[in-house]
Structures are given as structure tokens and as C-alpha cells.
Amino acid sequence: MQGVANKPVVLVTAADLAPEALAMLSGFEVVFAGKQPGEDDIVALCMRHKPVAIIVRYGKINARIMDAAENLQVISKHGSGIDVIDQAAAVARGIAVRAAVGANAPAVAEHAWALILACAKAVPQLDARMRAGHWDKSTHKSIELNGRTLGLVGLGSIGRRVAAAGIAFGMNVIAFDPYAKEAPAGVKLVALDDLYAASDVVSLHCPLTDENRNMIDAAALARIKRGAILVNTARGGLIDENALVDALSSGELRAAGLDSFAVEPKPHPHPFDGIGNVILSPHIGGVSDAAYVAMGTAAAANVLAVLEAHAGSGV
Known part of the structure; x- marks a missing residue:
């Protein structure tokens, strides 16, 4: 089944996609998998519609899903984190994997700073105390960031934006x-332990990656400066x-700000729930009005580029 008027199908693992991205995909039938599709839901849709491309917003794409989509040529992430895609399985099947690199960098960098500032200034805790009648x-006493040291693990498009704001804060x-290979002006590259x-x-x-999973373990935490703030807007693992x-x-x-978790959605109850000095958000760092459009159009562009390349080569 190839969809309406025999148009090839693009499956989106979500309930929506930016209108700008849908306009780019006007030559395809776009099928939505729903708000929180499970593996079985995606497999069923792949078997029914035989998509040539999958745009991944939510959930994971494994070998079983790939095998259910016999016409699949490209898996395009609506964002930059392709760890939710079994890349080895994709390579083995000749399926291209693409990421919308940098599309949500401004949004994630801003959210990282929202968490840093909230931790340093205890904003949620003070708000709760005020509402309970305290003054x-x-x-x-809050932490003043001017003159302190900001350490970034990763210096890609997001890390560089966070660095620029850190420099602006003194x-x-x-x-x-x-x-x-190099660092922006005002940023010094150092060893991880340093x-x-x-x-x-x-x-x-x-x-x-497999190499850095649980890199912040008990041993690493013991090496981190006592009283530091830890923020994670990358991956919970x-x-x-x-x-x-x-x-x-x-x-x-002193505190932690977390936007991603080992298991998502975060289970409830969870040990974090009773910890007063951790600030939690539901992996929405990259979810902003502008990022929604940028990630959607980048994901669509990656789909089109791969399919056009395959068409040009006769694949």
C-alpha cells in the first residue's frame, strides 16, 4: 500500500509536524503515528504503509521496525540525538540515518542556562517558600556566577552557545x-579530570555513546568540585x-538541573522526586516555537536529500 494517489509514504513518529516541513513533503503522503507511539504501533504502520522514510520525533527505531518497512531508505531524526536509532542495524540494511544537527541548538542552550540560573539562585525553592508564607x-544566600568556572563537556553547536553566555556572565x-580541534575565544580546552x-x-x-554511558558515576562525582552544580540537557544515560x-x-x-533521564518518560515515583536540590524538566530543552520549525524543516530536508540521491543513482 503506497498511500494516497500512490504517493510514497513518510512516517512521522508523532502526532504533528511543522507546517513548513509538511509543505516540503507535499510530494509524499505523511502518516502520523500518534502522540506516544510504541514499537508495536510503529511496526503495524510500517507494515501497512511501507514508508520510504521515517521522521523520528518520539520513541526508538530498532531492527524490527526497519524490517517491517521494506521500502525504507532513510531514518531522519527530528533533532540531533540519533542514539534512539539502531545505527548498526540501519547500516546493515543500507538505510541512511540523518540528524537535524544544530536545529535546536539555541533552544537547548537557553534551557541549559535556565537550569544553571535556577540552581544557582534557587528560584523554584524560593518560589515554593514564598507561596508557603516565608520571607x-x-x-x-545564592551563588554568584561572575568569576566562577563553567565546565562544558562537549563543545558542539549547543556547547558553544552555552560558553558564549558564560563568558557574558563573567x-x-x-x-x-x-x-x-580548537575552542572559541575565551574558552580553554582541558582534560576531563581537570x-x-x-x-x-x-x-x-x-x-x-557506548563509551560514555554513565560517565557521571560515583567515581566521577567524587572528582567534581564539592558544592558544584551539575546540569544535563543532553542524554539521561x-x-x-x-x-x-x-x-x-x-x-x-550543591544542586543539579536535569532535562533528560535514563528512562523516559521519567518513572514515578522516582528517587529524584524527594530530592529538594534537583530541578527537573521533561526533556523539553529543544522544544521551542522556533526549534519546532527548524527541526521539522531540517528533518524533511534530510529525507528529501537522501531520496533524491537514491533516485539519481538509480537505487
């Missing part, structure tokens, strides 16, 4: 990125969550 002016900015030891704020901006709970509870870390 903590004589007892509360912070000393250091970064660890084994793939960076970054942990020196940073008052550690912010994660790296992809999740970078942090050993049980070790982080211990570090926050003991005061080893």
Missing part, C-alpha cells in the same frame, strides 16, 4: 571535547542516577 531574605569557561576539579558548574553537551541522588543528598553537589 527568607535574612537567611538565603565566568571562566573551560571545556572537554576530544573531537574539538574540568571536574576546577568547575563550579558542569554542563553536559555531548551525545550518548550519561549520568548514573543513583550515584547522583547520593551526591545531592550528601551535599557533595
Whole structure:
């Protein structure tokens, strides 16, 4: 089944896509999988519609899904994190995998700073205290970031934006990125252990790989400067969550701001729920009005580029 008027099908693992992206895909039938599609839902749609492309917004794409989509040529991520796609399985089947690199960088960088500032200034906690009738002016002391050190793990398009804001705040900015050949003005590349030891704020901006999974474990947390703030707007799998709970509870870390989690949606109840010095958001760092359009159009452009290349080569 090839869809309306025999148009090839693009399957979107979500309930919507930016109108600008849909306009780019006018030559295709776009099928939506729903708000939170499961693996079985996506498999059923692939078997029914035989899509030539999948745009991944929610959920994971594994070998079973790929095998259910016999015409599949490209899997395009609505965002930059392709760890939700089984890349080895895609390579084995000759399916291209593409990411909308940098499309949500402004939004994620802004959210990282929202979490950094909320942690440093205890904004949610003070708001809750005010609503409960307290006036903590004589007892509360926030952290002043001017003159402190910001350590960035990852210096891609998001990390560089976070660095620029850190410099504007008067912070000393250091970064660890084994793939960076140079750093922007005002940023110093350092070894990871040196970054942990020196940073008052550690912010994660790296992809999740088999090599760095749980890189922030108990041993790493012990090396991070006591009283530091840890922020993660990258991937939840970078942090050993049980070790982080211990570090926050003991005061080893002053606070943490988390936008991603090892299991998503975050289970409830969860040990984080009872920790007062962790600020949580539901992986929405890259979800903004502008990013929604930028990620959608970039994902659509990647689909079109791969399909046109295949058509030109006779594949």
C-alpha cells in the first residue's frame, strides 16, 4: 500500500509536524503515528504503509521496525540525538540515518542556562517558600556566577552557545571535547579530570555513546568540585542516577538541573522526586516555537536529500 494517489509514504513518529516541513513533503503522503507511539504501533504502520522514510520525533527505531518497512531508505531524526536509532542495524540494511544537527541548538542552550540560573539562585525553592508564607531574605544566600568556572563537556553547536553566555556572565569557561580541534575565544580546552576539579558548574553537551554511558558515576562525582552544580540537557544515560541522588543528598553537589533521564518518560515515583536540590524538566530543552520549525524543516530536508540521491543513482 503506497498511500494516497500512490504517493510514497513518510512516517512521522508523532502526532504533528511543522507546517513548513509538511509543505516540503507535499510530494509524499505523511502518516502520523500518534502522540506516544510504541514499537508495536510503529511496526503495524510500517507494515501497512511501507514508508520510504521515517521522521523520528518520539520513541526508538530498532531492527524490527526497519524490517517491517521494506521500502525504507532513510531514518531522519527530528533533532540531533540519533542514539534512539539502531545505527548498526540501519547500516546493515543500507538505510541512511540523518540528524537535524544544530536545529535546536539555541533552544537547548537557553534551557541549559535556565537550569544553571535556577540552581544557582534557587528560584523554584524560593518560589515554593514564598507561596508557603516565608520571607527568607535574612537567611538565603545564592551563588554568584561572575568569576566562577563553567565546565562544558562537549563543545558542539549547543556547547558553544552555552560558553558564549558564560563568558557574558563573567565566568571562566573551560571545556572537554576530544573531537574539538580548537575552542572559541575565551574558552580553554582541558582534560576531563581537570574540568571536574576546577568547575563550579558542569554542563553536559555531548551525545550518548557506548563509551560514555554513565560517565557521571560515583567515581566521577567524587572528582567534581564539592558544592558544584551539575546540569544535563543532553542524554539521561550519561549520568548514573543513583550515584547522583547520593551526591545531592550528601551535599557533595550543591544542586543539579536535569532535562533528560535514563528512562523516559521519567518513572514515578522516582528517587529524584524527594530530592529538594534537583530541578527537573521533561526533556523539553529543544522544544521551542522556533526549534519546532527548524527541526521539522531540517528533518524533511534530510529525507528529501537522501531520496533524491537514491533516485539519481538509480537505487
